[in-house]
Amino acid sequence: MIHTYQISGMTCSGCQAKVQSLLSQIKGVKNVDISLAEGTADITMEQHIPTDVLQKALEAYPKYQLTEAHTFPATSIMDDTDNxxxxxxxxxxxxxxxxxxxxxxxxxxxxxxxxxxxxxxxxxxxxxxxxxxxxxxxxxxxxxxxxxxxxxxxxxxxxxxxxxxxxxxxxxxxxxxxxxxxxxxxxxxxxxxxxxxxxxxxxxxxxxxxxxxxxxxxxxxxxxxxxxxxxxxxxxxxxxxxx
Structure with missing residues (x-):
């Protein structure tokens, strides 16, 4: 399944890479796609991961705030690079x-x-x-x-x-x-x-x-x-x- 989250505080590609790295280390996370322009993260999970677990992964960097947005079927999300x-x-x-x-x-x-x-x-x-x-x-x-x-x-x-x-x-x-x-x-x-x-x-x-x-x-x-x-x-x- 893929969950989409809003992430505030990302201002550059370095922020994007840091958030992606931190979220990718969580057990059960298969892939993390970050959109710096939209301030979102599409996280592919083996099974549902509570939002507070994801927020805890970013707690060492308080400027990054993660909040839940939408949930989509795995087949509905396309990475821009696929096109x-x-x-x-x-x-x-x-x-x-x-x-x-x-x-x-x-x-x-x-x-x-x-x-x-x-x-x-x-x-x-x-x-x-x-x-x-x-x-x-x-x-x-x-x-x-x-x-x-x-x-x-x-x-x-x-x-x-x-x-x-x-x-x-x-x-x-x-x-x-x-x-x-x-x-x-x-x-x-x-x-x-x-x-x-x-x-x-x-x-x-x-x-x-x-x-x-x-x-x-x-x-x-x-x-x-x-x-x-x-x-x-x-x-x-x-x-x-x-x-």
Whole structure:
């Protein structure tokens, strides 16, 4: 069954992610869809959960007030993302990937021919710098979203904030070709740990937002995220071996 609740106090995507995270931790809750614009939460439950139990989950954050609104049959609620095509859903990340790839191919052309190593280094730099930029736009929102699925951030909330800066440092290190072997080893480790949380969420069929582009875009967790992380792992491993 799906119950809809009014939630006041949400003012940004960080608030949205925090409320979603808190409500998702309640036993018996299968999925939580938050509408920041309408100030509502559609909660899918295995069985009815009393309103006071839901309110108690938010009591550590008094500015979020939950009140009961309406109850609908499970089939009557549609997530807005269900109406979008695959291309519409992932258009932002595909455009970013295309621009980074274009710059990478241009940079790979040297006076003495094409350099695969330069190409990979520029791609890694562009990837980490671009993705860290979007995370920095709403650092708290990213940290809240990341804590919903990352295996470290779930236990240590501060890791979500640190991770954005780790990506920034890796991007700069690749850009200036600083300690390339160490940089690639760190990138391999960071992306492998990140992939573990993504795989766990996808395999469990959790309907949560991917935090790869911070809290700016509403991208669902899916195989696209797995491919993205997997590609970075393979490239960092190749660069570590080749250097």
């Amino acid at each position: 979008r095509t695959w291309l519409q859903t992932y258009r932002p990340i595909l455009l970013i990937f295309a621009y980074i790839l274009g710059i990478t191919l241009i940079a790979g052309h040297q006076s003495n021919g094409f350099s695969p190593m330069v190409m990979m280094r520029v791609f890694m730099s562009g990837f980490f710098l671009t993705f860290s930029f979007f995370k920095m736009l709403d650092l708290q929102g990213f940290a809240d979203s990341y804590a919903m699925y990352d295996i470290i951030a779930r236990r240590i909330k501060a890791w979500g904030y640190i991770y954005a800066f780790v990506e920034l440092v890796l991007g700069l290190a690749y850009a200036f070709n600083l300690l390339p072997k160490i940089t690639s080893a760190i990138a391999f480790l960071v992306m492998t740990v990140s992939l573990a949380g993504v795989l766990q969420s996808v395999l469990n069929k959790q309907k949560i937002r991917c935090a790869c582009l911070g809290a700016v875009f509403n991208l669902p967790m899916s195989t696209v995220t797995i491919i993205e992380d997997g590609l970075m792992i393979v490239m960092s491993l190749l660069m570590f071996i080749l250097y």
